[in-house]
Amino acid sequence: MKLFKYSFLSLVLCLAIVSCKKDEPIPTTTVTNDGPTPYVIQIPKFFPTILNIPADNPMTVEGIELGRYLFYDGRLTGKVDTLMSCATCHHIDKSFENGIGYGYGVTGIQTPHVMLPMINLVFNSSGYFWNGKISASNPNEHNRTLEDVVYLGLTAPHELHSDSVSCKNAIQNIPMYPPMFKKAFGSDVVTFKNIAKAIAQFVRTLISADSKFDRYLRGEAQLNASELKGYMIFNTEKGDCFHCHGTVLFTTNQFYNNATDSVFNDPRDRFAITGDPKDHGAYKATTLRNIELTGPYMRDGRFATLDQVINHYSEGLVWSPYVHPLMKKINDGGIQLTPTEKADLKAFLHTLMDSTFITNPAFKNPF
Amino acid sequence: MKNLSIISLFFIGLLFASCDKETPLPDPQPQPSNTGSIVFKFAHNVNGLALVKDSMMYTNTAGNKYEINEIKYFISDVILHNANGTYYSISNTDKHYVDNDIASTLTWNVGDNIPEGSYDSITFTFGITMAKNISNMFVNAPEIYMAWPEPLGGGYHYLMMNGKWEKAVDTINNFNFHIGIGQTYDGLGNIIGFVDNAFKVKLPASAFSISTSQTRVIQIVMNIESWFNSPIVWDFNIQGENIMQSQSAMSDACKNGADAFSIGYIN
Known part of the structure; x- marks a missing residue:
C-alpha cells in the first residue's frame, strides 16, 4: 500500500482526474422491471457448494459491476488529498495482494499484518483476516461479513481512513454512480452500506480455479x-x-x-x-x-x-x-x-x- | 518413493475393495407404518471420566503420558439388529462426522422412521468402507477437511486424533493418530496396493425398544484410552507418532478401536 502525502500537487491531480472522469460513459447493464439481474456463481468442480453470501446482499450482475468500479475508483474516500482505492493495494497481478508485505494507509500507518490474497473468499466461512476476527460467530454484528471487511478497509486508519459521510457524498456526486446504484439497489441515493455491499459482491466473484x-x-x-x-x-x-x-x-x-x-x-x-x-x-x-x-x-x-x-x-x-x-x-x-x-x-x-x-x-x- | 499413476492406484484399490467385501446381511424387514425416531449423542471420555483436552494428564498402558487436542472421525452404516436376524439400516444419512470441537456434530438426528419394536444390538462401521469412501464426495466444511490424500488411497480420514505426549522428561512430541485407507509397499517404498481399514463396531449393551412416535436418545461414548491399551499395548515409541503411512500401526489401532465405543445411556 502506498503512502499518499499531503501536497498541493496531489490536490490538483485529484481534482483533474475527478473532472476528467465526469464524462465517462456509464457502463451498460441489463435492467428488468423486476430489479437487478441475479448472478449465479459458477462453482468449479469439487469446490464448496456452501457460499458465504449474506441473505441481505444477494449477488447481482449490476451489483458486481458497480462493485468493480468502486473497487478501482480512487475517488472513493471522498478525501481531496488522496486517490487511494482498494486496488491501490489489491493488485490483480498479485492475486489481489500487494506483493510487498505490509500495507500503509493513507496517513502512512502500517497495517498490523501483511496482506492476505483475495482468492476464493466466497468459499470461506471460517472467518476473514489472519485471526478470523470477521466471522459469523463474532458477537459484534458489525464484524461478521465480507461487507464488514470492506467497511473496515474504507475507514481504518491503516487503510483508506475515510468515513461514511465522505465516501457516500463523494460517490453520490460523481454522475456515473447514482444510476448504477439505482440499477443495483433500486435507489440512486448512495449509501455507505450499499457501497460496501457492491464491493463485497465484486470480491466474491474473484474465484481462482484454473491453475x-x-x-x-x-x-x-x-x-x-x-x-x-x-x-x-x-x-x-x-x-x-x-x-x-x-x-x-x-x-x-x-x-x-x-x-x-x-x-x-x-x-x-x-x-x-x-x-x-x-x-x-x-x-x-x-x-x-x-x-x-x-x-x-x-x-x-x-x-x-x-x-x-x-x-x-x-x-x-x-x-x-x-x-x-x-x-x-x-x-x-x-x-x-x-x-x-x-x-x-x-x-x-x-x-x-x-x-x-x-x-x-x-x-x-x-x- | 516413486510415483504410481493415479489410474493404476485406483484399479489396485478396487481390487482390494472387492477382496474385502463382506457377506451380505439378510434382507431387511419390511417397514411397518408405526415408527419412532432416534437421536444419537456422542461423548468422549478417558476410562469413564469426561475427556479433558489440552492437558498432559493421561498415561496409557505403555506408560506414555499424553494429552488430546483434537478428535474427529466418521461413523457409517449404522444398523439396528433384531434378535430374529432381521435388521434396520439407517439410511437417511449413512455417514456421520463427529468433531469434539463442533457441538452440532455431537448430536445426530438420523432422520429415519425407525420401525417400532425391540432391537437387541446396534452396530456401525468405524470410518467409511472403501467402496463408499469416495474422494470429493464432501465438498463443504467441516467434512472436507478430513480428506485423505489421493496418493495414500484417497477418500477421507476415518479418525484424526491429534495430541502431544511426553517422550522424555522435558521432551514433548506431537502425535497424529490418524486412520484411513492403508497402503502396502514394495521393498523400494513404492505403493503397490491399498487396504480397507474400516471396521465394524458392535456396541455392547445396546438393546432397546422403540414404540410409535417415540424418540430414543442414545449416547455413544468413545473411551480414548481404549485406542491405546488392548489388545495391542500402544507405545508411541514403537507404533509411532504419525501412522498414516504405516499399515501395521493402523491395523493395530483398528484392533484396539473395536472396543473403544460403548453406550452411555438410552433414553
Missing part, C-alpha cells in the same frame, strides 16, 4: 517429473502440507501455530479471538493458490521467498507449547527435505499459479 494443477486434474495438462514428485511430497507424510493446505482451496481456512516463534505478544493472533491458550501464535493457513505472487510470507512477511518458507518447514521450526500438533516434526526442527526435494516441492507450488485469474477481464480496472 496448471487444476488443468492436470481435469486431464488438460500434464505435470512434469519434478512437479509430480513435489505433489507426492505435498500429499504424503514426507511433507505433510495437505493437512493445513489441502482441498481444492489449498487451505482449510483454519488457524494453526506453525512453529515460527517461541514468544507470543501479537494482540491480533487467534488467541485474541478465542481466548483459548492453545491459540497463542496461531494464524490462518493461507491459500497456496498463486502463492508465487503473494510474498513476502507469514503474517509478518518474515520470509521473502518460497525457498525461505520451505526451509522453515524443513529445518527451521521453533518449539513452543502452543505449536499445533499437526507440526509433527517439531522436535526434529522440521520435515528435513533434501535440496532436490525442496526444489520438487517448490515446482509443485508453482503449478498452483493461475494466470487465467490474474488476467480475467472481469476482474480488471474498468476505467
Whole structure:
C-alpha cells in the first residue's frame, strides 16, 4: 500500500482526474422491471457448494459491476488529498495482494499484518483476516461479513481512513454512480452500506480455479517429473502440507501455530479471538493458490521467498507449547527435505499459479 | 518413493475393495407404518471420566503420558439388529462426522422412521468402507477437511486424533493418530496396493425398544484410552507418532478401536 502525502500537487491531480472522469460513459447493464439481474456463481468442480453470501446482499450482475468500479475508483474516500482505492493495494497481478508485505494507509500507518490474497473468499466461512476476527460467530454484528471487511478497509486508519459521510457524498456526486446504484439497489441515493455491499459482491466473484494443477486434474495438462514428485511430497507424510493446505482451496481456512516463534505478544493472533491458550501464535493457513505472487510470507512477511518458507518447514521450526500438533516434526526442527526435494516441492507450488485469474477481464480496472 | 499413476492406484484399490467385501446381511424387514425416531449423542471420555483436552494428564498402558487436542472421525452404516436376524439400516444419512470441537456434530438426528419394536444390538462401521469412501464426495466444511490424500488411497480420514505426549522428561512430541485407507509397499517404498481399514463396531449393551412416535436418545461414548491399551499395548515409541503411512500401526489401532465405543445411556 502506498503512502499518499499531503501536497498541493496531489490536490490538483485529484481534482483533474475527478473532472476528467465526469464524462465517462456509464457502463451498460441489463435492467428488468423486476430489479437487478441475479448472478449465479459458477462453482468449479469439487469446490464448496456452501457460499458465504449474506441473505441481505444477494449477488447481482449490476451489483458486481458497480462493485468493480468502486473497487478501482480512487475517488472513493471522498478525501481531496488522496486517490487511494482498494486496488491501490489489491493488485490483480498479485492475486489481489500487494506483493510487498505490509500495507500503509493513507496517513502512512502500517497495517498490523501483511496482506492476505483475495482468492476464493466466497468459499470461506471460517472467518476473514489472519485471526478470523470477521466471522459469523463474532458477537459484534458489525464484524461478521465480507461487507464488514470492506467497511473496515474504507475507514481504518491503516487503510483508506475515510468515513461514511465522505465516501457516500463523494460517490453520490460523481454522475456515473447514482444510476448504477439505482440499477443495483433500486435507489440512486448512495449509501455507505450499499457501497460496501457492491464491493463485497465484486470480491466474491474473484474465484481462482484454473491453475496448471487444476488443468492436470481435469486431464488438460500434464505435470512434469519434478512437479509430480513435489505433489507426492505435498500429499504424503514426507511433507505433510495437505493437512493445513489441502482441498481444492489449498487451505482449510483454519488457524494453526506453525512453529515460527517461541514468544507470543501479537494482540491480533487467534488467541485474541478465542481466548483459548492453545491459540497463542496461531494464524490462518493461507491459500497456496498463486502463492508465487503473494510474498513476502507469514503474517509478518518474515520470509521473502518460497525457498525461505520451505526451509522453515524443513529445518527451521521453533518449539513452543502452543505449536499445533499437526507440526509433527517439531522436535526434529522440521520435515528435513533434501535440496532436490525442496526444489520438487517448490515446482509443485508453482503449478498452483493461475494466470487465467490474474488476467480475467472481469476482474480488471474498468476505467 | 516413486510415483504410481493415479489410474493404476485406483484399479489396485478396487481390487482390494472387492477382496474385502463382506457377506451380505439378510434382507431387511419390511417397514411397518408405526415408527419412532432416534437421536444419537456422542461423548468422549478417558476410562469413564469426561475427556479433558489440552492437558498432559493421561498415561496409557505403555506408560506414555499424553494429552488430546483434537478428535474427529466418521461413523457409517449404522444398523439396528433384531434378535430374529432381521435388521434396520439407517439410511437417511449413512455417514456421520463427529468433531469434539463442533457441538452440532455431537448430536445426530438420523432422520429415519425407525420401525417400532425391540432391537437387541446396534452396530456401525468405524470410518467409511472403501467402496463408499469416495474422494470429493464432501465438498463443504467441516467434512472436507478430513480428506485423505489421493496418493495414500484417497477418500477421507476415518479418525484424526491429534495430541502431544511426553517422550522424555522435558521432551514433548506431537502425535497424529490418524486412520484411513492403508497402503502396502514394495521393498523400494513404492505403493503397490491399498487396504480397507474400516471396521465394524458392535456396541455392547445396546438393546432397546422403540414404540410409535417415540424418540430414543442414545449416547455413544468413545473411551480414548481404549485406542491405546488392548489388545495391542500402544507405545508411541514403537507404533509411532504419525501412522498414516504405516499399515501395521493402523491395523493395530483398528484392533484396539473395536472396543473403544460403548453406550452411555438410552433414553
